[in-house]
Structure formats: C-alpha cells, structure tokens
Amino acid sequence: MWLPIFTTFLAVLVIASIVLSIKGRNRRMLANRIPGPEGTFIVGMLPLAIQGAEQKIKGAQDVYRTYEKSMFKAWLFNKLYIVLTRPEDIEFVLASPKFLRKAKEYMVLQQSIMGQGIFTIEDINKWKINRKLVTKGFSFKLLKEFIPIFYEEALVLAEILGDNSDSTSKECDISVPVSMATMEMIGKTALGVTFNAQKGGCNRFVENLLTAMHAWEYRITHPWYLSSTLFQFSSIKQKHDHSQKIINEFTDEIIKSKIVEINNSGSENGVNADDDDIGRNTKTLTKIFLENPHENMTLEQIRDELVTVMIGGQETTAMANACVVFMLAHHQDVQDKVFKEQESIFSIGDRNRPITYNDLLQMEYLERVIKETLRLFPPLPVFGRDLNEDTTIGDHLCPAGSTLIICPLFLHSSPQHYGSTAHGPDAFDPDNFLPEACHERHAYAYIPFSTGPRNCIGIKYAMLQMKTVASTLVRHHRFLPSDRCPTPDQLRLVFLTTLKLADGCYVKVEPRRPQ
Numbered sequence: 001m002w003l004p005i006f007t008t009f010l011a012v013l014v015i016a017s018i019v020l021s022i023k024g025r026n027r028r029m030l031a032n033r034i035p036g037p038e039g040t041f042i043v044g045m046l047p048l049a050i051q052g053a054e055q056k057i058k059g060a061q062d063v064y065r066t067y068e069k070s071m072f073k074a075w076l077f078n079k080l081y082i083v084l085t086r087p088e089d090i091e092f093v094l095a096s097p098k099f100l101r102k103a104k105e106y107m108v109l110q111q112s113i114m115g116q117g118i119f120t121i122e123d124i125n126k127w128k129i130n131r132k133l134v135t136k137g138f139s140f141k142l143l144k145e146f147i148p149i150f151y152e153e154a155l156v157l158a159e160i161l162g163d164n165s166d167s168t169s170k171e172c173d174i175s176v177p178v179s180m181a182t183m184e185m186i187g188k189t190a191l192g193v194t195f196n197a198q199k200g201g202c203n204r205f206v207e208n209l210l211t212a213m214h215a216w217e218y219r220i221t222h223p224w225y226l227s228s229t230l231f232q233f234s235s236i237k238q239k240h241d242h243s244q245k246i247i248n249e250f251t252d253e254i255i256k257s258k259i260v261e262i263n264n265s266g267s268e269n270g271v272n273a274d275d276d277d278i279g280r281n282t283k284t285l286t287k288i289f290l291e292n293p294h295e296n297m298t299l300e301q302i303r304d305e306l307v308t309v310m311i312g313g314q315e316t317t318a319m320a321n322a323c324v325v326f327m328l329a330h331h332q333d334v335q336d337k338v339f340k341e342q343e344s345i346f347s348i349g350d351r352n353r354p355i356t357y358n359d360l361l362q363m364e365y366l367e368r369v370i371k372e373t374l375r376l377f378p379p380l381p382v383f384g385r386d387l388n389e390d391t392t393i394g395d396h397l398c399p400a401g402s403t404l405i406i407c408p409l410f411l412h413s414s415p416q417h418y419g420s421t422a423h424g425p426d427a428f429d430p431d432n433f434l435p436e437a438c439h440e441r442h443a444y445a446y447i448p449f450s451t452g453p454r455n456c457i458g459i460k461y462a463m464l465q466m467k468t469v470a471s472t473l474v475r476h477h478r479f480l481p482s483d484r485c486p487t488p489d490q491l492r493l494v495f496l497t498t499l500k501l502a503d504g505c506y507v508k509v510e511p512r513r514p515q
C-alpha cells in the first residue's frame, strides 16, 4: 500500500524540481554572473540564517566586507537575494518610483498586526493614496505641537533614571525605561491615549504589542516559520493571535470613541479645534485620519495605519535614544560639548524650563551626535525590495524574482565611506556630520531613514523627539560608562526585526547638581 503512495510522492517531487529548474534557469544564469558566496548545496546561506541573532550579524558582516566593492548575491533555498553595497546602486533603486514594492519577508509583519498599513501594503496604488494621508499627520505645524508632550515624558524619564540608578553603584539599564517613554509619547501623539507606560501602568495594548513583536522575532530566528502554513504549527501561534485580537479591538475602541467626540464637537465641519484624552490642543494622527473622510478609508484601514505608525515610531526611537545616552556616557568630551550647547541655549538659571521648537533648532551639535549614533546603530539595519523584472543595476543584470537587500548597518561602517575619519569607521565621531564631511561623501552612504519615495515618514517626528529626550536627560544627569559594559564594543547587538541590544543598555547615572 505504501509503495504507490511513495512512488507518486517521488514523481511529484521530481516533476516539481524539473519545472522549477526550467523556470529558474534564466534567474540562475544571471545570478551566476553576480559575485557572491556559493553557499551550501541547495540550502544556500541557511547555515548563516539560522545562527544566533548576534553571530548572524558578525557572519553577515564578514560576507559583506568580502564583497562590498560590488553588489553580491546570496541564495537561501530557491530564493535569490542581491545585496546592494555601492551608494550609486542604492540610489538607483531607492530614488526610483520603479522599486516601491517591498520584499516578501515583510509579509510576516503584514499578517501580524501591521495589516494594510503603509509599511507593508502590497497594492502600490493604495499605498500612494494612504501615504499622502498619513503624511498630513506629519506636517511641521502638527509636529511642533507634539514637543510639549515629548518634553513632559522626557522629564518623567529623567526622574525615573535618577531614581533607578542604584544609590551606590549608580548603575542603570536604561533600555526598558527609555522604551516605555517612547511608547507613552507615541501613544499620546498618534492615538491620543495615555498608557501610563512609564509609571508601570499595566496596559493591555502595550503588553500585547510587545507579545506580537516577540512573535515576529521568533519567526525571523526560525526562518521556516516565515511560511504562514508552517507558522500554524508553531507553539507561539496561539499567543500571537490572541495579541493581534486585543490590539485590533483596543485600536478600534479608540477610533470609535474619537468618532463620537468628533460628532459631538459641534464645529462647522464636524471637528472641533481639538481634543483630547491628554488635555491639550494637539491634533493626534487618529483625528487627522478621521477628518479626511473623502479619502474613503475604512475603519480597518485607519486601524492598520495607526498600528503601523505606533510600531514604526516606538522601537526605532527607543533604540536610538538608548544608544545616544550610551555613546554620551562613553565619550565624555562629546557629552561635555552637548551640555555646553544646552547651557548656551538654556541660559543660567533657566536650565529646567520647557523646550521650544526654536531651542531644538539651535541644537546643531546634538543633532550631529544623534546622526552619528544612527550611523553606528541604525534601528532598521536591513530593508528589502522585490524585483519584478530583469533590471540592470550598476554592472549587473539582476533577474526578476530576486530580492534586493540594502543594509545600512554595514554600509554605514564601511571603510570605503567612513575610512578617512581619524580613528576608522567604527569610531564615534559627530564631526562625520559637519557640512564639509557630508559634502565629501556620497549622499546614499548614509540612509538610516532610507530615502526616496518609500522613505521613513517619521523622520521629522523622530528628530524632534530624540533631540527633546537627549537635551532633557543631559540637562538633568551626567552619564558615565557602567562596569557591566565598560567599553562600547561590549554592547552586544542582535538583529531581530529591528536592531536590538542583547543585554540591555547599562550606564551610570549621576544627577547634575541643581543650579
């Protein structure tokens, strides 16, 4: 009885292999002309892909450095990845409206909680319409109104870090408090809700968002679960689905309550000057979306956009803020300069006044510090685009069906672009962002926010928020290296869906004397 089943199975397998092999011949032929590691027979780079998250970064960096003079290819099973390393090729792809389709790997996020939000939506025509709408929520006029919220939460963070630093050693892992602060900020500015995340408030949205994010990380580190069919059998699938349900319900509740508010506001156009739960005259993104009914968005789409913005804006800025503080702790000369700049802006006796937009504009040195931190620790270390037709990029004809990979983490530390700095590309040097240094470099050798039509929508939001946080923290505390992580090269990075700190982010926190 088993023999016919086995024979049929074998026959199907052989036919499928022959079909795939004929279909993929053109792709393999073109791929053969692109340099790159051969990888193991059939499984390709799987041995690298399944390494621990930290080893994976090191292994990938070695391969990158070997081939970075040109683009290179890597196979994973039947999937061809082409890694772009030259800024000219990266510009060709990112600046062009032809390459807007994100890589299939983003589907993990789409199937989870980002849904049809602009980060993961596949339909490019819909993406164009929705991106226009989301952009409205990131106008300078609106973002400026977020500054008091950033400042208020940064103050709470400063207080928490002061309290948390153990009284004798002054050691403190800042990663969790910083992450809770950015969660609170994005909650207030995007949704218009107070989570009380910084003050230990147990919020079902925050908890379930974290659970959903862990589920993605699990799928990334167990690549066979990238297949939604196989993920059905995973032990965390149930937990993931539960979180997804809670997040959706929670966001729907908020949207519905905002609709009621808008309808009750009695203003001429159906919306009042503004809201909201946080008692400010601030327009949240939720309201921006709801005020634009002509855009024909369903409630489900609005929910997906809001969740997308929450996720896009939280983890990324949390990682960046923690790394800024860490680098300041390890570069006292830089921290002194940042503090001096703050003192010049907040004149003596005025150190504790709230920040204004004009203050932020004057923080030129701090801006360079943040840019340099994003160079060495780009929160999104890799991103990818699908190639749906054979395309010549640089010197190579890249076959349709491959995935183009761009990797800011390795690009930003390439000796080819940052080799002329006094201590090499890995050294922390904010002067890399002096105008003359930027002028000498290819513009696409620095892309923490990506660039072109599909770039980060939250750049201005992020910069205003990060400057407010760093300015407030530095005015309240001096940061020093912790004994638990005495040198920057001991800060262990892992790549999950974003760049993460494997052991948290320890520094010493020494409150500055009041003036």
Ligand code: HEM
Binding pocket: 102, 118, 119, 120, 131, 308, 309, 310, 312, 313, 314, 316, 317, 320, 374, 378, 379, 380, 383, 384, 447, 448, 449, 450, 453, 454, 455, 456, 457, 458, 459, 461, 462
């Ligand atoms: C340091 C902070 C941030 C970094 C480094 C960063 C980086 C990026 C990058 C590299 C992309 C492009 C990804 C790709 O092509 O696959 C992106 C897209 C995006 N980011 Fe950010 N981001 C940051 C902060 C924010 C903030 C604060 C928000 C919102 C509040 C945000 C919302 C988004 C959205 C919605 C997209 C998708 C845009 C699209 O596909 O049209 N990001 N971000």
